[in-house]
Structures are given as C-alpha cells and as structure tokens.
Amino acid sequence: MNPNCARCGKIVYPTEKVNCLDKFWHKSCFHCETCKMTLNMKNYKGYEKKPYCNAHYPKQSFTMVADTPENLRLKQQSELQSQIRYKEEFEKNKGKGFSVVADTPELQRIRKTQDQISNIKYHEEFERSRMGPVPSEGPEPERRNCPESGGQRRAEGQLGFPIPVSHSCLTVFQQPPPSQSYGYKEPAAPASSQRSAPAAGGKRFRAVYDYTAADEDEVSFQDGDTIINVQQIDDGWMYGTVERTGDTGMLPANYVEAI
Template identity: 60%
Template sequence: MNPLCGRCNLVVYPTEKINCLDKYWHTRCFRCEVCNMSLNMKNYKGFAKRPYCNAHYPRANFTCVADTPENIRLKQQSKMQSQVLYKEDFEKNKGKSFTVVTDTPELQRLKISQNQVSNVKYHEEFEKSKTPHLHEELKSKTQHQQPAAFQPPAASQNYHYDPAPEPVRPAAAAPPPSAGKRYRAVYDYAAADEDEVSFMDGDVIVDVQQIDEGWMYGRVERTGQQGMLPANYVEAI
C-alpha cells in the first residue's frame, strides 16, 4: 500500500516519492512552510518535522521561566547539592598538591643543598639562643655559691660574745711538684657539691684542665684536694 503525502494527504507513488522528516512527500509538495519555495534534500531545514528554507528556518529563542515556588525550591536544592559536592571534593583533596614536578637530578641537588643550608642555619640559631641562657645560669650559680660575710650579733652591755675558735686542720702532705697549668685564686670559694673543691684567696691550683667556659678541674696545691672550680674565681699564673 502506498503512503500518503505529508502535505496534501494524497497517495504518493514511488516515482514521485521523497522520504524525509519521518514522512513521505510529493516532489511538488516538498516546499517551505513560509514562502512555499521548492526544496530538495540538499537545501531544506527541518523543524518540528516540517520543511523550511534557510531564510525562514525558526531560530531558537531563550525562554523566560517564571520564578515559581517550585522553581525556587529546585534552585535551592541544586545549590545545596553543589556545595555538598564541593566540600566533599575539598576534604578529599585537602593537603594534596596538584602540581607534578619531575624529580630530575638537578632538582635533587637543589633539594639536598637547601636541606643542608637550613640545617646549618638552624644550628646557628640554636647555639645563639642557647649561649645567653648558659651565661645566665652560670652567673646565678656563681652568685649563689659566693659565701656571705659573717656578721656577729650585736653585743649587749651584760653579754660579751666570744666566737668559738676554728678547728685546726691537720697539715696535708705536700704533693709532688706539677708541670701542668697553674692558676692563682683571687676569691675565697666554698665547695657546694661533692665533686667541687674549696680554696682561699691566694691559693695555687695546679694540674688545671678546662671543662667549659665557666668551669675547670684542678688540684689545690696547699691542701692537695682536687675537683671542679669556677673559672672566674682564679687567674692564670
């Protein structure tokens, strides 16, 4: 059975049939919907399953959508979903770097050089910050260890104070002469710890070894005792 024409709705025979836009047309019926210009398969443009020429082809226009409550709800829902997706992507990619740098030998050399420079600067800053604290600690320790001058109580008219005689220290055996460094005490010093040594102003300390900038180790020539002593209490001979 022969189909019907899409325009005149008459039977289309095979000799005059055009199959286009899901319809069958007579050759004479395949014309523009506006200007009625004859069309063929090369110059037609289809819109809504109707043929048009290039000049009268309907152009798509932007449709103004009313801002109804339903559209507002959909808009807010889409916005919330986009924010949720953005936060999820941000949490997944947080702390990751998107820049891929090839680890070439030149970059490796620069990286090692920067690490060495940073380590040197760190140690310099650490030593600078540590030195003032050491000086303050040694100074406070020295001031704490300096013996205070003895002040006897004031004597009244009916009481006379006689200080008890100091016990006589037995004379120590004279140590053999030493060829090490020799220092002379310029202040009296009383040992505060077991590993320290006491001495008096004018004593000679021999076999002196430097421990650090604030402390030494040596032997008092007068008593024969040896131990640690503060460096700022003695001077070199």
C-alpha cells in the first residue's frame, strides 16, 4: 500500500517518493517551509521534522531566566557548593608539588650547559682559594690586633659592659729605604709604644667583669677576682697580678674597681 504525502496528502508512488524526516514526500512537495525552494537529500536541513533551506533554517535562541527570589537562591547555593568543592580539592592537593616538566631535548641541552657553567665556576673558586690571596702592588700595612676591633667591639654592643681602650695598635709599613734594594730589616717599634712592667707593690682592686686577654702581655680574670700589686699605666690600662691564678700583666682599668 502506497503512503500519503506529508504535505499534500495525496498518494506517493515509488517513482516519485522521498523518504525523509520520518515522512514520505512527493519530490515536488519536498521544499523549504519558508521560501518553497525544492530541496533534495543533500541540501535540506530539518527542524521539528520540517524541511528548510540553509538560508531559512530557524536559529535557536536561549530564553532569559527571570531573577526571581527562588532563582537567586538557587544561584547563590550553586556558588557556595562550587567554593566548597574548590576548597576541598585545594586542601587535598596541597603539598603534592608541581607537575613534572617533560624532559625534552632542548631542556636536556639547557641543563647540561648550566652544569658545565657551574663546574667551571667551582674549579675557578677552588684554584683561587688554593693559590691564596693575590698580593697587591705597593706596601701593605701590618697591623696588630687591637682590643677595640673584632669580637671586643661586638661584645660591647651585645653584653652591655665597657670595652678597654686600645693601648697598642701599631702600623708598620714594609717599604725599604730608597738607597737600599735588598737586605731591608723591619724597623723596631718606637720605645714610647713598648709597654714595660712597673715595679712591684701597689693597690688592690676587684674585678667587676670577666675579661679574656687579647695580647701576650695581658692577663685574663673573672668577675670577683682580686688584683694585687696594681700600678696605673695610663687612663685606660693598669699593671697587676691576679691573686687567684698568679698571672701578671696588663689589664683594662674600666673592668676593675678599687677595694
């Protein structure tokens, strides 16, 4: 039994039948719903089981949802759920590190170059430290350790007690006289700068701070030690003997007090 045409309703015979969009059409009845252009199986577009040409094919448009209180509540609830899921994923993946970068040939070349540069710098620093410091041109002053420098000065700021005044900071320039080219001997220090021990006998003092000798002719003592046979050298230094240890030498005047 022959079916009826979906457009005109008449019987469709097999020679003029077009089976499309779940319907049967006459070849002449299979045309665009808008412009009536005859279509075939290659150039038609179906919409709601009706044929259309490419120019008149209906464009789908989305409807706007009204901002009703219920829709606003659902939107806010969806945002809160998204934030909760984001925080859960963040806490779960926190501390797992970064993703591994692919080991491409270019990255291998860059890594190899960096390793070579690091090795060159390491060998240069090693050779430089092994050879020692490079001597500079011209005379270099030879300085004796001064009690005010280094750890003594840092101790004054950290411990809060006074630091002895410098008593022998000599600077000797090693430069030969113009008339001699070799066999030069370092000149002796001036007699005024050399410290000499005064005669025995003197006052008694008590140490109020701990002191560690910074030179060979100084003595070390602790808080509470008694210093005997004390002689005043200048405003900053004295000469005496630590009664507890029996050591005799120079000591800072602002570290002791008279008994």
